[in-house]
Amino acid sequence: MIFELDNVELYFKNKRILNGIYLKAETGKVTAILGRNGCGKTCLLNIAFGNLKPKYMLVRLDGKPLLKPLHTTGIVMYLPQYNFIPGEMKLSFVFTLHGLDWKTFIQGFEAFSIYKSSKFNDLSGGERRIIETYIVLKTKSEIVFLDEPFSHLSPLHIETVKQLIEDEKKEKAIIISDHMYQHIIEASDTIYLLKNGTTKKINKLTELEDYKYLSTGCL
Ligand SMILES: Nc1ncnc2c1ncn2[C@@H]1O[C@H](COP(=O)(O)OP(=O)(O)OP(=O)(O)O)[C@@H](O)[C@H]1O
Secondary structure (H helix, E strand, C coil), X not given: CEEEEEEEEEXXXXXXXXXXXXXXEECCCEEEEECCCXXXXXXXXXXXXXXXXXXXXXXXXXXXXXXXXXXXXCCEEEECCCCCCCCCCEHHHHHHHCCCCHHHHHHHCHHHHHHCCCEHHHCCHHHHHHHHHHHHHHCCCCEEEEECCCCCCCHHHXXXXXXXXXXXXXXXXXXXXXXCHHHHHHHCCEXXXXXXXXXXXXXXXXXXXXXXXXXXXCC
């Protein structure tokens, strides 16, 4: 699967947020979007998913224009910044609902075994994030969007999530955005920097310094 997002132009009132976007993601690769706070990363993911309608945009799947919102195709999963699992839902039911096996999850996340009968809201913020990230990555799909999957996670869990991403990318096109640039650099195959409303494909990591996303010496 090749996913392309092209020609995006987004305004809020008269303020131009995005203009001249191109992004390509494909099965077997992790494609990252980096950029400063407020540059439009979440808007871009919402546009790609079909949640936000910009003035112009074009999505192509395997080279063919998609004429309906991507989320209506049933081939995409999205991890938004906010919690999407209802707080009152029991974890065992959340897994059943998504066709996922609790025991398989526990093999990788042993500390969660005590939560099988707990409600989603009984977990900490970081624990809720892990559950949602796992569900988004493991549910059957062809394209995955992850908005800040590493925020709020402890270092060991970040490594576990990175391994999950590495495993799942074999079957999926994964698009990820996060401020933890070192983890993004390690986890991704392609990086786009979003700056001044446009995407710049990063060919050498030092370009992140040249474009003033990172200060010199951060790499
Ligand atoms: N519904 C809205 N109405 C008006 N302006 C909005 C709306 N949603 C987002 N914006 C503006 O669009 C810009 C991009 O927002 P967005 O949330 O995409 O940024 P971001 O790159 O994801 O930021 P962060 O890294 O801080 O999460 C911001 O200036 C924000 O204030």
